[in-house]
Structures are given as C-alpha cells and as structure tokens.
C-alpha cells in the first residue's frame with residue numbers, strides 16, 4: 001500500500017499542499033479526509049478550492065452535509081458526514097450519485113465507508129503534540145488509480 005507523509009507547519013502550508021494535490025485529481029475522484037476536529041480538514045478543502053479560485057466561497061457543510069461548487073469545467077462536492085446519524089441518511093440524499101459527477105472531498109468519510117467508491121484517496125490528519133500548528137498529513141491510496149495520483153504528487157516539489 002503506497003503512503004505519503006507530509007508535515008504541515010501552518011494552515012497556509014496545508015492549503016498549499018491541497019492546492020498542489022488538486023492538479024492531479026479530476027472528475028470522478030474521491031478523497032476521504034479523516035482526523036479529529038481542528039486538524040485542518042476544512043482548511044485542506046479551502047486550499048483545494050483555491051486551485052479553482054473558489055476559496056472565497058467556502059463554508060462549512062456541517063449543517064448541510066454537502067456544499068456544491070459548480071464551475072464551467074468541474075464540480076466540487078465538499079461533504080462533512082460527521083453529523084449523519086446513519087449511513088441511510090447518506091443514501092437518502094443521493095450521496096452516491098455525487099461520486100461520478102465531480103470531485104468529492106469527504107470529511108469524516110470513513111463513517112460512510114460502505115458507500116464509498118471502490119477506489120479512493122484517504123488523507124489522515126494528525127496533530128503534533130509538541131507543536132500546536134503542526135499537522136501530519138498521511139496520504140494513502142486505495143486502488144491503483146490513486147497509487148498513480150500519489151506517484152505524480154510525490155514527484156512535485158511541495159512546501
């Protein structure tokens with residue numbers, strides 16, 4: 001299983017990392033963002049959106065489950081499934097139909113694991129006990145498609 005670990009030293013770093021990743025994802029791709037509250041999952045999405053100049057429009061989807069960013073070229077769907085009481089709620093909103101229609105970034109996606117596409121990218125966020133602004137981001141490919149994404153992403157100079 002291919003894995004890539006990056007250390008972010010600030011919220012800006014996190015946004016730069018996700019902006020860099022955005023280049024390698026396209027329609028039909030899904031990334032699960034996992035990690036405790038305050039680890040930077042939403043910041044990561046903000047950076048990702050900045051690749052498409054959509055960063056000013058971000059709002060947390062905590063109360064709506066999904067925020068949709070529709071552009072001429074691509075749709076980006078930002079989910080936060082933390083508050084779903086049950087996976088059936090995800091199916092009820094037609095959650096699975098989003099996967100093919102754009103790029104899906106799913107905070108707490110591990111909670112809806114059985115509904116996820118067969119292949120996806122998982123990004124785990126962890127705090128560093130010693131430095132309050134440090135975050136360890138671990139990228140793990142589930143499926144060949146994302147192993148290739150990680151190979152290309154790894155080759156790029158990051159922060």
Ligand SMILES: Nc1ncnc2c1ncn2[C@@H]1O[C@H](COP(=O)(O)OP(=O)(O)O)[C@@H](O)[C@H]1O
Pocket residue numbers: 008009010011012013014035036037038039040041042043044107132133134135
């Ligand atoms: N390295 C970092 N990466 C991301 N966020 C950071 C970092 N250092 C500090 N922060 C702060 O941590 C908070 C992360 O919040 P948020 O992105 O909403 O987390 P989550 O969505 O995981 O709950 C923000 O207030 C952000 O400014």
Ligand SMILES: [Mg+2]
Pocket residue numbers: 041042060080107
């Ligand atoms: Mg969040």
